[in-house]
């Protein structure tokens with residue numbers, strides 16, 4: 001590609017485009033089918049297979065594979081060693097069944113991961129990057145995916161450049177292309193033709209896909225898209241890792257590892273114990289006995305492992321992300337879902353997030369007076385009249401082109417809209433001045449929140465002026481004099497009056513803007529050294545703009561306060577304006593709280609900032625780079641910080657924050673890209689709702705882990721009780737027979753327990769989660785109390801199961817009947833327990849019918865578990881036996897007793913104000 005080395009008109013011709021009208025939609029469609037979508041293909045297909053293989057080889061699954069192997073071995077022994085075909089066959093069945101379960105589990109895992117990825121992709125699509133193009137002669141916003149060569153694109157501060165383009169027009173356009181060149185200083189772009197052998201980094205008339213616009217504006221023509229762009233050629237660098245483990249997933253992995261170690265120990269111990277038992281009972285150890293022991297050990301190890309935990313976890317997190325999206329909070333990764341629940345500091349922009357961003361000029365001071373403005377139909381405009389100059393400056397040094405014909409098209413910077421609107425009411429419009437009178441705009445230095453001002457160079461006949469507007473304290477520093485009643489007054493004389501005026505406006509919560517002018521020479525206009533030019537201003541006046549607070553924010557802030565989440569306001573506005581609004585919204589409740597200004601932050605060391613940061617609630621006149629320091633200072637106190645931002649300069653702060661929040665409507669593409677949470681409606685209240693959802697999801701995760709682990713404890717203990725307490729045959733049953741078979745345990749883990757656990761992911765919050773403190777992010781998922789409770793409940797369940805088994809054995813039933821009774825006692829025990837697991841007090845405090853999915857899954861689990869004891873096929877496979885009706889009744893309802901009994905005890909204690917969390 002050598003578009004940098006040819007003339008502009010030739011580039012446009014080469015792509016048969018037009019700078020005025022762009023491509024036609026038809027042409028764009030044709031090119032789309034020719035060049036494809038504007039993406040750099042990521043290697044996705046390979047990883048689907050990888051995920052499946054991964055699922056098959058997870059540590060948990062490896063244990064199951066070992067079980068398969070040992071079961072086959074035992075079957076081989078039965079067949080060859082003892083010629084016992086019956087036993088051999090049932091072992092083969094068991095091995096096959098475990099293999100099927102491994103594949104079903106891996107399949108579920110795989111399916112779930114792909115689904116999670118798909119729904120995250122879908123969520124991300126909503127935040128797809130957009131570009132402004134000209135097509136069919138109209139300006140449009142389209143997804144960057146649909147850009148084709150020849151498209152005319154417009155770029156402004158905060159945009160990404162989405163394809164390789166040749167610049168046609170630029171205005172102070174500065175771009176960072178560090179992803180290609182490694183150089184992070186912005187490069188000033190222009191549209192001049194370059195020599196043929198110019199190096200990539202020197203191609204100042206080109207924009208490259210993936211760079212960010214940090215200043216100014218530009219119009220360019222797309223010359224390459226997707227894989228044909230410079231970055232596309234070195235793709236692979238760009239690939240993002242989209243499957244990071246979330247902190248919870250990590251800690252669950254650690255938890256399962258620990259459980260597996262413990263299980264290995266218990267299994268090993270009970271295996272050896274069993275051998276001794278056999279030796280003492282029978283005087284020798286037989287191969288047959290060893291294999292019996294092995295099958296018992298397999299059952300034990302399978303019972304000890306929470307197989308379904310990882311799958312259920314990712315399901316619940318994905319459900320959570322979807323719930324948040326419905327509430328207009330878009331999370332880009334599952335990890336953010338849980339971080340939100342732990343957030344304890346929210347640093348929010350003021351304008352647009354806490355306020356409505358509907359700005360109106362209410363107070364003004366022009367040419368030394370605040371009289372009523374009067375609208376006159378003017379034939380001539382005189383920039384030498386300070387009153388007129390104020391308005392001329394307000395409309396020409398303004399992003400908005402508001403005129404009588406388009407008063408309703410209020411798109412763009414709200415501050416500029418307010419000024420344009422105000423000026424129009426006095427008879428001044430940009431369009432009129434530019435089209436019908438002799439005013440020309442030469443150059444624009446756009447507003448940026450660091451400089452807190454904007455200026456424009458204009459030409460009026462043969463004279464040149466710099467028009468400036470911005471924060472009054474900034475302009476005051478650059479002002480030599482001020483117009484009062486038509487006369488220039490030395491500003492040092494007037495400064496006190498001016499300051500009093502400004503702070504008077506600010507105390508009424510008004511946003512303040514000063515307007516200024518300065519005559520410059522033609523030479524200065526061309527050379528245009530911004531800093532020098534902006535330094536000898538004459539002030540024309542001042543306006544106060546009201547930006548009403550959003551009504552619903554007050555309630556959100558009160559809720560967050562209850563939830564021990566601190567809200568901090570960060571704004572570029574005047575300290576008094578900030579304070580007035582903070583008070584109005586309840587961020588601070590009295591006047592004694594001080595406001596920290598950007599200047600103060602500037603003078604502080606990181607340590608000094610850290611010392612004060614926990615107590616401060618309002619930061620005013622700050623620049624974007626202060627935001628990052630505030631985040632870091634809070635994080636130094638181990639606070640979990642959420643930070644909002646909208647401009648390109650906010651990106652580093654958003655990335656540093658634990659939760660970077662970007663505005664969905666008014667945010668720039670760059671901030672959206674660095675954010676973890678996107679507010680689709682730009683509203684502060686959405687942050688509050690997301691925090692609440694985060695907490696709810698976490699509570700649900702904790703509940704299902706409780707349920708899963710309780711069941712595991714119950715399974716292991718019921719087998720161990722059998723191993724240690726049964727030393728001689730009971731009735732017809734050998735002392736070596738395990739209480740439950742391996743497949744029964746797998747059934748419980750994979751079906752009857754994991755389905756209701758998964759339904760817990762859909763639970764609403766119990767009580768008001770916003771009455772609690774945020775969870776410490778590094779606290780264990782289950783507190784000591786809860787772990788203890790899991791242990792207590794699991795053990796009691798095991799005792800019930802064991803008692804049922806002994807009763808069955810003692811009444812002379814067969815081994816498989818006794819095991820079936822134990823199995824159903826366990827199934828129903830945990831089905832009753834699930835209603836307790838979703839409550840942090842007792843099961844009487846939650847309406848069991850509030851989660852219909854839970855009821856449905858519990859019913860399904862109950863019926864299907866009974867079914868596998870009746871169906872001959874499953875009898876064969878799982879070693880179950882049909883029972884009599886009265887026994888079915890008994891195993892369905894008796895296991896409810898311990899759960900209810902414990903809850904009743906707890907209620908009694910609670911009524912005596914004794915709180916015990918551990919049972």
Ligand code: ADP
Nearest residue numbers: 351415447449452454469470471512571572573
């Ligand atoms: P925030 O977004 O936190 O309210 P800004 O950085 O937008 O703050 O604005 C900071 C200050 O810059 C404002 O108080 C105002 O004085 C000035 N300002 C804001 N917008 C403009 C603009 N479009 N042109 C000139 N000055 C502006």
Ligand code: MG
Nearest residue numbers: 351352449572
């Ligand atoms: Mg702003």
